[in-house]
Amino acid sequence: MEVRSGDKDAVVKIALFGQEILDRDGRPTKETQGVKRFLDYFRREAKIDFSFQRLPWRRAQAMTLEGKGIIWEFSKNKERLLSYRFSEPVMSSKIWAIAYGEPHLKLDHINDLRGKTVAVERGVSHGMEFDDAAGKLFRVDEDTASAAARFRKLMAKRSDVLLWGLVQFDKPQDLINYLHQMYIPSLQDSSLNGVKFYTSSKPLFLDTIHFASKKGSYEEVMQRLDVAIRRGLASGELLQILREM
Incomplete structure (x- = not known):
């Protein structure tokens, strides 16, 4: 879902892809309270309601390039810079x-x-x-x-x-x-x-860690994220949340 220029104060729901984390038996682990606080921060500060899904990492990247959502905990390299639009560094x-x-x-x-x-x-x-x-x-x-x-x-x-x-x-x-x-x-x-x-x-x-989208997709959403990241790092609130994740 894209955000139109007149809807900047509206909360928008978007899929967010993260890397799956498995326990010793190969089952997905539960999300921590720190992750929940992290997502809540961006709902409040960027008006983005993320539907968070953990997936095999290559699949998460492929779905991002298909324009189906945004990826998190993503680092830059030369190949990725050709296809992805990266947010401001989160950490x-x-x-x-x-x-x-x-x-x-x-x-x-x-x-x-x-x-x-x-x-x-x-x-x-x-x-x-x-x-x-x-x-x-x-x-x-x-x-x-x-x-x-x-x-x-x-x-x-x-x-x-x-x-x-x-x-x-x-x-x-x-x-x-x-x-x-x-x-x-x-x-x-x-x-x-x-x-x-x-x-x-x-x-x-x-390594710097970012959100990223397919180039040309979710641009206004990515701009919202950039503003919220800068604000949260400047105030120290985002850093505190990251330490607890």
């Missing part, structure tokens, strides 16, 4: 490398990934620098949307590192504490209980 995601076993790999810089097998979620880009290096500096192993499966792959040495994008951590020890104390237990996979992983000394990539 910057720090991309950390996670690894397992002894001896610890040196993970201080992107060049430390040379010759390694790097696990990422299928259809995911971690930005332009990642795309430039993928398949040249390191091998990419695309995997399912099950986080537990990717961690089990690390333990089985079927990949050397996995890449994990997070907003809220600047120090590796804070990330490790969150990983072992909160995130791994939330996966409810007994094979991961007590297993210790380690991380790169710093984020290896930085």
Whole structure:
């Protein structure tokens, strides 16, 4: 649904596509209260009532290019810039490398990934620098949307590192504490209980995260989003919501 120029104060309902998140049994996980607050923010500030659907990532991208809705948590790369209209950046995601076993790999810089097998979620880009290096500096192993499966792959040495994008951590020890104390237990996979992983000394990539539409589609909606993003980042309200997601 498009918004006509005379309807800028009307609430418009639009499909919003996100990446599916599966539990250890391959079932979709429930949305968090943080995601609900995020969507509520844009309904209030941009007058957009999103019908949020999590889909396999390639399907979400295809449906966006068919003009059936807008995609979220989307990062820029050279190929996507040809076909998608990106919103203002909503957040910057720090991309950390996670690894397992002894001896610890040196993970201080992107060049430390040379010759390694790097696990990422299928259809995911971690930005332009990642795309430039993928398949040249390191091998990419695309995997399912099950986080537990990717961690089990690390333990089985079927990949050397996995890449994990997070907003809220600047120090590796804070990330490790969150990983072992909160995130791994939330996966409810007994094979991961007590297993210790380690991380790169710093984020290896930085990636901006956006909404995006097919070029030429939903332009007034995208303009509404841009205004709401700028307002929310300036006030700090959107940043607070993002930290809780």
